[in-house]
Amino acid sequence: MNKLKKLGISKEINTEANQYPELFVGRISSQTKNIYKVMTDDKEFTAEVSGKFRYNIDKISDYPAVGDFVMVDKLSDDEGHAIIHHVLSRKTAIIRKAAGTSNDEQLVATNVDIVYICMSLNNDFNIRRIERYLSIVWDSGAMPVIVLTKSDLCDNLTEKLIELDEVAIGVEVIVTSTFDPQSLEYLENQLLAGTTAAFIGSSGVGKSTIINYFLGKTILETDGLRNDDKGRHTTTYRELFISQKGGTVIDTPGMREIGFESADITRTFNDIDILAQQCKFNDCSHTNEPKCAVLNAIAEGNMSLERYDSYLKLRREAKYAGLSSKEIERTKLNEIFRDYGGMKNARKMQKQKNNL
Template sequence: MNKIDMTNLGLNKRFITESTLYKELYIGRVISEYKNLYKVVTEDGELTAEISGKLRFKVKNVSDYPAVGDFVMIDRTEDISGNAIIHTILTRKSAFIRKAAGTSNDNQIVASNIDTVFICMSLNNDFNIRRIERYLGIAWDSGAKPVIVLTKSDLCKDLSEKLTEIDTVAMGVDVIVTSSMSEDGYLPIKSYLGSGKTIAFIGSSGVGKSTLINKVIGENILETNGIRNDDKGRHTTTRREMIVIPNGGVVIDTPGMREIGIESVDLSKTFTDIDELSAKCKFSDCTHSNEPKCAVQEAIRAGLLSKDRLESYLKLKKEAKYEGLNSRQIENEKLNEIFKEFGGMKSARKMLKEKSKSR
């Protein structure tokens, strides 16, 4: 039987090295998830798996469960005699996270170990600059590289105006304009593909993600639908799924997410302009509302910054639990989260200091 090239599916030295800690287990990658079950691919093929009782006991949040894109350690490479058992999840190099649906405060991993996140938005009535800011904030925070993909350009009559608008919120981010009506409408995306690369498509329902993925793959694997009478797209994808690209690499398709709750965002990269202006404010803890000599408010009055963009920044800051914090405080808050298992950042720093002294 021909072996599957796992390096084409993103397996690299980083994951291989970590996998050596589990001598009796095999490495695989989650390619889709169902209720309590997962489809995992190994070098010997695909199989169905479930998590071990020990792993289930250790789970504290939704994000602790395996997700599409995860590299996992399993007890077998065939499921003829029963489902394979997932014993551990290897450390994620990146993760696109959103708040889980409902009233829970849990986080949900949309996709993990991604190299490039394609933020898809159609150029018809679905176009929303504030939603782009939201997606960018989460994408930068995920550790993956964000790229904005504008779809359905054939339905847009003011493309140059929309591109100018995007330039004001997407500093340093590549922007690709596509049209499913053209056979070569997906070609700009090809430069981001390649063996070992994992790309993910995110965006609202019906913006054309599945159509683009079909173009990239070269065949109509995913179901697609047209637009409704109100110029909005119809929802097609119902679950996250990883698909191998014939010319190398893998792509993850995700269900449409019009509203996406956030837990953590990279505000410094998404709002570079506001971050730089904040450094010029008279007060380091300026809220940019009514303080004297506020550089942000001065920029708004001078027409250099829109009031809507500031409101979007403040809204995301509040939603991500960073209200009232400046840039440095936000970074310290993130470090506290990272080191909380050591009893907080101060304890972690003390531990590292003592460790360096003992050398």
């Protein structure tokens, strides 16, 4: 099997690549500032985007990201880099809100089949954060798998698995430990040649340890959690590797808190979506309407208040994701005055009232 097949190139990508017969297809394996590493069938080399490409992009996420298949000319520029001319269509894209900006999006990884959501079984364990990760992964188009690490340090595993049952609807949960090679082997057997998996989670939860196991050698630096259970940042940038069984692995920097640019909360909160079909009103907001099946489930003890609050919080974030501060304010005001047909109609009614 050639390297590009191991890297997950599909018939669709090949067909698209054939539109550029003068160029070569490769996959982005890492990025440092504006310099990329690109893997092709025969070698790996550094590259940067062309001036024309840079001129034509509309937003940050149009730039190549780790996991992207790109078209390069393999011809060096004055600085010794190949030139990237095109980013081919993305099958999936994991997107987070870029830190310190109002509406910029940051690509975590692209063309990923499986996303392993890693969380250690100590004070890092956080059900609400898992809901957030799941919303992002479902929205990406990839398949989420929850990986609970460091089970040897957990004395209440059964309780934690019961907690997960409420939120991990339709998602496989795998319990691992470095002292249990069988659990790591089970994970590794999911990563077949041509399959790409990305690992996300807080720093120090064991992502790099698992990836080193997949690679059959220590490539990534590993470190544990500090005394306060916050991880040391051993991975500082995204990087793609080929595992010893032929699958592709993408490591990502630790993300304890992650804002989203878009999210699929319907699949994350599938239980609420099913209940909503029983509500009296089709447009029920599940906040104060009569005969709301969601509120009834909470009152009857069939749903935790914590999960309901998390649902409302993520729903608000999803609604405002990508909007500017002015747009968010306008949306909030329209929501407040929705019974009057929105903010504009409310102002019009107030003017008419003042003229009486």
